[in-house]
Amino acid sequence: MANTGWNEFEIGAMLRTFEGKIDDIAGTLQEDRAYTQNSSFSASVADWRIEKPVFNKDFCIDCQFCWIYCPDISIISRDKKMIGVDMDHCKGCGICVEVCPTNPKSLLMFSEQADEEAELAQWPAKDKEKK
Amino acid sequence: MSEMKKIKNLKEFSTSADRFEGANLLCPGCAHSIIVREVLNATNDDLVLSASTGCLEVCTAVYPYTSWDASWIHIGFENGSTAVAGAEAMYKALKTKGRLKQPDRNPKFVSFAGDGASYDIGFQWISGCMERGHNIMHVVLDNEVYANTGGQRSSSTPIGSSSTTAPAGRVSYGEKKNKKDMVAIMASHNIPYAAQVAPNKWKDMVKKIQHGFAVDGPVFINAVSPCTTEWKFDPKDTMHLTDLSTDSLVFPLYEIIDGHELNITYRPKDVVPVEEYLAAQGRFKHLFKDEYKYLIKEWQERVDAQWAHLNRREEARV
Numbered sequence: 001m002a003n004t005g006w007n008e009f010e011i012g013a014m015l016r017t018f019e020g021k022i023d024d025i026a027g028t029l030q031e032d033r034a035y036t037q038n039s040s041f042s043a044s045v046a047d048w049r050i051e052k053p054v055f056n057k058d059f060c061i062d063c064q065f066c067w068i069y070c071p072d073i074s075i076i077s078r079d080k081k082m083i084g085v086d087m088d089h090c091k092g093c094g095i096c097v098e099v100c101p102t103n104p105k106s107l108l109m110f111s112e113q114a115d116e117e118a119e120l121a122q123w124p125a126k127d128k129e130k131k
Numbered sequence: 132m133s134e135m136k137k138i139k140n141l142k143e144f145s146t147s148a149d150r151f152e153g154a155n156l157l158c159p160g161c162a163h164s165i166i167v168r169e170v171l172n173a174t175n176d177d178l179v180l181s182a183s184t185g186c187l188e189v190c191t192a193v194y195p196y197t198s199w200d201a202s203w204i205h206i207g208f209e210n211g212s213t214a215v216a217g218a219e220a221m222y223k224a225l226k227t228k229g230r231l232k233q234p235d236r237n238p239k240f241v242s243f244a245g246d247g248a249s250y251d252i253g254f255q256w257i258s259g260c261m262e263r264g265h266n267i268m269h270v271v272l273d274n275e276v277y278a279n280t281g282g283q284r285s286s287s288t289p290i291g292s293s294s295t296t297a298p299a300g301r302v303s304y305g306e307k308k309n310k311k312d313m314v315a316i317m318a319s320h321n322i323p324y325a326a327q328v329a330p331n332k333w334k335d336m337v338k339k340i341q342h343g344f345a346v347d348g349p350v351f352i353n354a355v356s357p358c359t360t361e362w363k364f365d366p367k368d369t370m371h372l373t374d375l376s377t378d379s380l381v382f383p384l385y386e387i388i389d390g391h392e393l394n395i396t397y398r399p400k401d402v403v404p405v406e407e408y409l410a411a412q413g414r415f416k417h418l419f420k421d422e423y424k425y426l427i428k429e430w431q432e433r434v435d436a437q438w439a440h441l442n443r444r445e446e447a448r449v
Contacts, residue, residue, distance in 0.1 A: 006194050017197055025200050026175040029148045033200075040196040043154040064145040068333050069370050071164040073153040080142040089153025093160035093359075094367030109367075 029078070041089075045072075049092035051109040053085050054119050060106040066096035103127055135345060136175045138337055147172040155198040156190040160366025162356040162373065163187050163272050165330040170241065170270055170352075171201070173340040177238035178202065179218050183211030183253055185245035186279045187272060209253040215242040216265040223266075239344050240267040246287035247277045250311055261320040261349045268343050268350040271313065274358035282361045286311045290433075291426045292414045294361070299417040304426060309433070314387065317351040321390035325351040328384060331373040335384055335396050342386075355382040363413025372411055379408040380438045385445075393444040405431045 019034035035041045062082055067075040074090040076083050085096075085107075097107045104124045110116075138144045150171045157164055163186060171178065178201035182188040188205050191198035206214050219240045225231050244253055249271040257269055276294050277283040284294040288306045293299035297306040318325040323346040328336040336354070343350035357372040359365070364372055376382040377397060384397035406427050409415040418426050 004195075015195065017200060025150055026148055026177075038195050038197060039152055039200070040154040040191070040193075040198040041152040043196055045154045045156075048159065062142065064141040067145045068141060068169070069165055069330070071157065071159075071161050071168075071369075072155075073149050073151065073164075073168065077145040080145060086153065091159035093369070094365075095160055095369055098367045099370050 044088040045091050046088055049090065049112050051092045051094065052087070052112050052114070053090065053092070053094070053096055053107045054110050054114075054116055055082070055085055056106050056108075056120055056123050058106075058123075059102045059104060061102055063101060065099040065101060066107060069095050069099050071095065135341055136173065138173070138341075141333070144172065144333075144337070150178065150200040151191075152198040152200065154196070156193055157186060158360055158366065160359045160369045161186070162274075162330055162358070162369050165369075166270070166272055166328075166336075166354045166356055167243065169330060169333055169336050170243075170340050173337045174239055174344055176344075177236050179215060179222075179238050179240045181205065181211040181215045181242040183242070183244035183248035184208040184279070185248055185272070186274075187243055187245065189279060208248055210256050211244050211248065212242045212253060212257045212260045212267070212269050215240045215267050216260045216263070219265050219267050240265075242267060242269050244269065244271055245277075245279070246271055246273045246275060247279075247285045249273075250286045250313055257317070257351075258320065261317060261322050261351065264348050266347055266349070268340075268352060270352045270354060272356040273313075273353055274356045274361065275310070276358065276361045278358045278361045287313070291409075291418050291423070291430070293417060294414070304417060304423050305414075314351065314353050314385075318387040318390045320349075322351060323348040323389055324386065325353075325390075326384075326386035326396075327353045327355075327382065329355045329373050329377045329382055331370055332377060332384060332397055339386060339396070361414065363416075364411060368411070372408075375403055375408040375411055379403040379405050380434050381405060381408055383438060383441055385441055391449055393441065393448070395441055395445050405434050 015038045016036055017039040019036055060082055064077060067077045072089045072091055074086040076086055094109050097105060097109050100107050103126055110119050151167050180201055180203045182205050204214050226234055249257060273287055275287045277285055282295045284297040284306050287310050288294055289310045290306055291304055293305040299305040314325050314327050324343050326339045328339055355376050357369050377384060378399040385393060385395045387393050409418055
């Protein structure tokens with residue numbers, strides 16, 4: 001369907017963002033929704049990134065600042081816990097790292113090619129200069 | 132009336148299921164989607180949305196994708212507000228006639244527009260909606276420039292800002308006219324609620340949005356939306372810029388109830404000098420040349436005068 005040109009549809013054709021019927025979208029989490037190819041959820045902007053955020057669970061205090069200020073709905077929070085970054089939709093803007101209040105930060109930006117496990121192993125230690 | 136969503140703290144807020152999707156084409160670090168998310172997540176009710184032409188519209192509805200998980204319409208540059216007002220009028224009529232299949236669902240009607248589509252092009256349409264008393268909310272994503280088409284000045288562009296149609300150079304310091312006070316103009320329609328919000332003060336914002344949803348009648352919301360491309364700052368600094376704009380009182384946060392009851396909802400503990408706000412943005416870079424330094428002083432005086440004016444209005448309840 002994604003390959004069909006807009007002018008190839010019949011007048012009155014309908015493209016749906018969900019398969020079947022959803023009664024309560026506001027009460028359905030994203031993993032429980034049956035997205036079709038017409039929702040931008042099924043697209044990816046991962047190739048926009050030059051730097052990627054890496055999440056270190058050990059220092060996270062679940063303040064959810066990154067969740068509220070993420071412009072791309074890429075911070076996945078479930079049951080009041082931050083559980084990771086959605087790498088399909090993250091554009092690598094770095095806002096989450098800027099607003100992270102922990103010391104050291106629980107999110108840091110690394111180049112897109114960086115190895116996540118290697119970076120986690122050498123995470124910066126607590127900075128005593130800052131309060 | 133359906134029950135209002137209870138949001139006590141950020142942890143509770145973070146259990147919301149977003150109805151705005153990622154992989155939209157807004158710039159990295161764009162404040163538009165932060166504002167949209169905070170508005171949509173403030174309620175669990177069904178939504179009827181519109182977007183006037185602007186960054187938000189062109190970036191969230193690119194064939195074959197849509198980023199909206201709610202009824203959404205785009206018609207023209209000027210008439211996003213009237214489209215939603217029409218839907219609201221139809222809803223009201225069908226409800227009165229008893230022809231709604233689910234009369235208890237109580238949808239909320241919101242129109243989003245940029246400052247170009249609100250301050251300039253859609254001004255008459257919004258004014259009409261406010262005057263007719265539709266039960267809608269109009270949210271302005273105020274980035275002070277036509278960012279979608281390459282940064283032309285709008286009537287929201289502030290003095291001294293360099294834009295493509297009012298550029299700074301050898302003979303000019305850029306925009307020469309002051310910004311229009313849209314919240315006051317809309318409040319003078321005697322609408323039940325008008326407010327200025329900022330995405331960094333999410334609690335204040337959600338409170339105002341929920342108040343707006345609860346009242347019966349048109350609601351006007353002006354949200355500051357720092358634009359990384361046209362204000363020329365690093366994408367990661369969006370929230371820092373928003374903090375500066377509210378703490379320097381360039382964007383004071385206040386609400387006007389029924390056109391006369393003004394409340395200031397955020398008083399910064401440490402007021403930041405306006406110079407710091409200007410220095411953080413590339414569009415004001417030229418103001419720091421010696422010949423234009425006087426403009427920074429004028430900026431500070433103007434912001435102070437506006438703050439004093441708001442305080443006087445709050446005291447006098449007029």
